[in-house]
Amino acid sequence: xxxxxxxxxxxxxxxxxxxxxxxxxxxxxxxxxxxxxxxxxxxxxxxxxxxxxxxxxxxxxxxxxxxxxxxxxxxxxxxxxxxxxxxxxxxxxxxxxxxxxxxxxxxxxxxxxxxxxxxxxxxxxxxxxxxxxxxxxxxxxxxxxxxxxxxxxxxxxxxxxxxxxxxxxxxxxxxxxxxxxxxxxxxxxxxxxxxxxxxxxxxxxxxxxxxxxxxxxxxxxxxxxxxxxxxxxxxxxxxxxxxxxxxxxxxxxxxxxxxxxxxxxxxxxxxxxxxxxxxxxxxxxxxxxxxxxxxxxxxxxxxxxxxxxxxxxxxxxxxxxxxxxxxxxxxxxxxxxxxxxxxxxxxxxxxxx
Amino acid sequence: xxxxxxxxxxxxxxxxxxxxxxxxxxxxxxxxxxxxxxxxxxxxxxxxxxxxxxxxxxxxxxxxxxxxxxxxxxxxxxxxxxxxxxxxxxxxxxxxxxxxxxxxxxxxxxxxxxxxxxxxxxxxxxxxxxxxxxxxxxxxxxxxxxxxxxxxxxxxxxxxxxxxxxxxxxxxxxxxxxxxxxxxxxxxxxxxxxxxxxxxxxxxxxxxxxxxxxxxxxxxxxxxxxxxxxxxxxxxxxxxxxxxxxxxxxxxxxxxxxxxxxxxxxxxxxxxxxxxxxxxxxxxxxxxxxxxxxxxxxxxxxxxxxxxxxxxxxxxxxxxxxxxxxxxxxxxxxxxxxxxxxxxxxxxxxxxxxxxxxxxxxxxxxxxxxxxxxxxxxxxxxxxxxxxxxxxxxxxxxxxxxxxxxxxxxxxxxxxxxxxxxxxxxxxxxxxxxxxxxxxxxxxxxxxxxxxxxxxxxxxxxxxxxxxxxxxxxxxxxxxxxxxxxxxxxxxxxxxxxxxxxxxxxxxxxxxxxxxxxxxxxxxx
Numbered sequence: 001x002x003x004x005x006x007x008x009x010x011x012x013x014x015x016x017x018x019x020x021x022x023x024x025x026x027x028x029x030x031x032x033x034x035x036x037x038x039x040x041x042x043x044x045x046x047x048x049x050x051x052x053x054x055x056x057x058x059x060x061x062x063x064x065x066x067x068x069x070x071x072x073x074x075x076x077x078x079x080x081x082x083x084x085x086x087x088x089x090x091x092x093x094x095x096x097x098x099x100x101x102x103x104x105x106x107x108x109x110x111x112x113x114x115x116x117x118x119x120x121x122x123x124x125x126x127x128x129x130x131x132x133x134x135x136x137x138x139x140x141x142x143x144x145x146x147x148x149x150x151x152x153x154x155x156x157x158x159x160x161x162x163x164x165x166x167x168x169x170x171x172x173x174x175x176x177x178x179x180x181x182x183x184x185x186x187x188x189x190x191x192x193x194x195x196x197x198x199x200x201x202x203x204x205x206x207x208x209x210x211x212x213x214x215x216x217x218x219x220x221x222x223x224x225x226x227x228x229x230x231x232x233x234x235x236x237x238x239x240x241x242x243x244x245x246x247x248x249x250x251x252x253x254x255x256x257x258x259x260x261x262x263x264x265x266x267x268x269x270x271x272x273x274x275x276x277x278x279x280x281x282x283x284x285x286x287x288x289x290x291x292x293x294x295x296x297x298x299x300x301x302x303x304x305x306x307x308x309x310x311x312x313x314x315x316x317x318x319x320x321x322x323x324x325x326x327x328x329x330x331x332x333x334x335x336x337x338x339x340x341x342x343x344x345x346x347x348x349x350x351x352x353x
Numbered sequence: 354x355x356x357x358x359x360x361x362x363x364x365x366x367x368x369x370x371x372x373x374x375x376x377x378x379x380x381x382x383x384x385x386x387x388x389x390x391x392x393x394x395x396x397x398x399x400x401x402x403x404x405x406x407x408x409x410x411x412x413x414x415x416x417x418x419x420x421x422x423x424x425x426x427x428x429x430x431x432x433x434x435x436x437x438x439x440x441x442x443x444x445x446x447x448x449x450x451x452x453x454x455x456x457x458x459x460x461x462x463x464x465x466x467x468x469x470x471x472x473x474x475x476x477x478x479x480x481x482x483x484x485x486x487x488x489x490x491x492x493x494x495x496x497x498x499x500x501x502x503x504x505x506x507x508x509x510x511x512x513x514x515x516x517x518x519x520x521x522x523x524x525x526x527x528x529x530x531x532x533x534x535x536x537x538x539x540x541x542x543x544x545x546x547x548x549x550x551x552x553x554x555x556x557x558x559x560x561x562x563x564x565x566x567x568x569x570x571x572x573x574x575x576x577x578x579x580x581x582x583x584x585x586x587x588x589x590x591x592x593x594x595x596x597x598x599x600x601x602x603x604x605x606x607x608x609x610x611x612x613x614x615x616x617x618x619x620x621x622x623x624x625x626x627x628x629x630x631x632x633x634x635x636x637x638x639x640x641x642x643x644x645x646x647x648x649x650x651x652x653x654x655x656x657x658x659x660x661x662x663x664x665x666x667x668x669x670x671x672x673x674x675x676x677x678x679x680x681x682x683x684x685x686x687x688x689x690x691x692x693x694x695x696x697x698x699x700x701x702x703x704x705x706x707x708x709x710x711x712x713x714x715x716x717x718x719x720x721x722x723x724x725x726x727x728x729x730x731x732x733x734x735x736x737x738x739x740x741x742x743x744x745x746x747x748x749x750x751x752x753x754x755x756x757x758x759x760x761x762x763x764x765x766x767x768x769x770x771x772x773x774x775x776x777x778x779x780x781x782x783x784x785x786x787x788x789x790x791x792x793x794x795x796x797x798x799x800x801x802x803x804x805x806x807x808x809x810x811x812x813x814x815x816x817x818x819x820x821x822x823x824x825x826x827x828x829x830x831x832x833x834x835x836x837x838x839x840x841x842x843x844x845x846x847x848x849x850x851x852x853x854x855x856x857x858x859x860x861x862x863x864x865x866x867x868x869x870x871x872x873x874x875x876x877x878x
Contacts, residue, residue: 261380274665328650349538
């Protein structure tokens, strides 16, 4: 593979031909800001926040869409780069609502993060302040809200829906100031082709697309635990967001099977976990009615009945149905119980159903 | 799956048969659509137009239960036109002549009569599959849930081997597993004929190995499958049944018969996270912790072993299933001393060759695909590279046999069943997620405009659907996605349950019920 040598912020680096400046910088641990970039998508260069200075170039270039060149000298943090990024942020603030205090995305918003990083002041925000957008909020979808007043038009949601999820439910509509993201013909999301996978919501850099939260939480309040989705056999990797012993949200993780995508069940189907219907104590049926029982009582009864049936009618009078929803460890132990403790191979599960 | 999900990107042609992928395995469905966008060709065979049909180069809407005829027809075309992988067949397979002999009769014209797919489409699809550099085949329950399910799978393997599409990247025979850990439950031995790692029950060497490892005497008699257990309960041969995390009162065929079986038991234990329809019938219900409340591993459809991690404390007094089982084993005098899930995985690795190299420390650094025979083995992305696990790939020629129950004057329509995107299996979880339940709140039956018209049924009308086993009342959904003599119902619902109607006829080898085809009558009420 042909390697290209270049210098970024004074550090020499060699990267394969075709690498973008953004990725070359990332390989040196340099964090160039991005809104519209996603490594899984074709570069778009829409948001311009990733601009860098390249010696001898006529103007600043978008690092996400510019490939490296032999001998290139790149500055990712020069005064002109910083000023350009600040200007981009000022322009975004020109019509963006100034309500971070109550915005659901606070703490997980790139506009907020970069405004902080580049020291955006009240004056910066006021500099170009003009008319605010007045889009109607679309909360018709069961799982998420589209507030186009908070959209910075990076277009990542459209590309994720089209290029990765391949549903093509949304696109840009109008031109100029009123440009916004919507399903075709301005129909509501609920009646669109949207399958509520939530992949656009997971990667929206601002509060334009946000999940409806059955329980309110702030980003900094939740513990995040990496795990595997409990629905179908694809094995998507995800994070459970936990607040006060309650799963309050799910975010995708870039696992080998899902590469950062989820479906509607994986993303939004978590509320069964803390549902009031959950069984909380063992139950023993007496005279046709369930009564709460202690673990000791219930387990002793089960062990006694299993042993009794085995001793009276032989081990094959006992059978067990294990579960395709339980773990490998639990399934292993279940068949060991049936085979080792009871003495029967009458053990199966719903692989056939 | 013989191959890996990511290899979809490498396939030139993708053949999806009997899998509604975008609804049942949505993230794989998206990946297939993405591959098509990037230039791959797609063949779809299904009794209904599914979302993937819209993206397909060749979409084949076949009559339910006629997959074998279609596959044999494709093989007939491939051999007739000399498109088979001659060298691969010679070097890597056996019994080819017998296959050739069998598929000779399945001319595209004859197959058109059986399946309803135009002969020309069959020819084109066959050529496309056979002549692509890499063809990747996916199937699911549309292939397996038949009284000839095993022959269905043989036919899939026959086609793939005939074209040399097993044992290299971007190809393969790829069943999509419906639930998070069906693969793992099979791997670790929750099957009546296999000990962990598909080691045969009854094989003296295997039994001796496990008797030594587990320190106890074991039965060498093959046990009963799910359906057989229910039968045996009805006959009074099985007296005590322990059900962990299953809901046969919704998921199994002919629910009336299931109920009879379960009610006839002396003792029924159900361990679950909710009081399911099955748990209602139990003598003892044990509250289990959900996946968010415990550590463990799931094995996905591509044989990938991945961690689940405890995120919250168990709800109420619920406990992890393994803790409950261990306590029962100890009370029965068969002492187990596992401290955590990691310890159980160590024992799995010790007795399961495919998992021998897997432990929690390694899994912290990333998932592993079995076979992973040693601690320094990286895992296996695709199977049968170079040669088949059994040596030569064995062609198993399989004739087409019609489904057990055919439509007649009394029950003139074919009912096929499946899932929808917004629900999961018997809905115990998804009905408790408000948004999901709101999107598909009740059972329904899909019926073609012509058939609906004939019955004077309008979209949204309640209809009575009956079969030889039972009857239900559900809403009609009039759609042209299926043929006039076919109707479809999702099986998720306990009310208006599709499985009140389905046939209990079993595949004689795999004992899988024929949930995909039965005869029904639809009437306006």
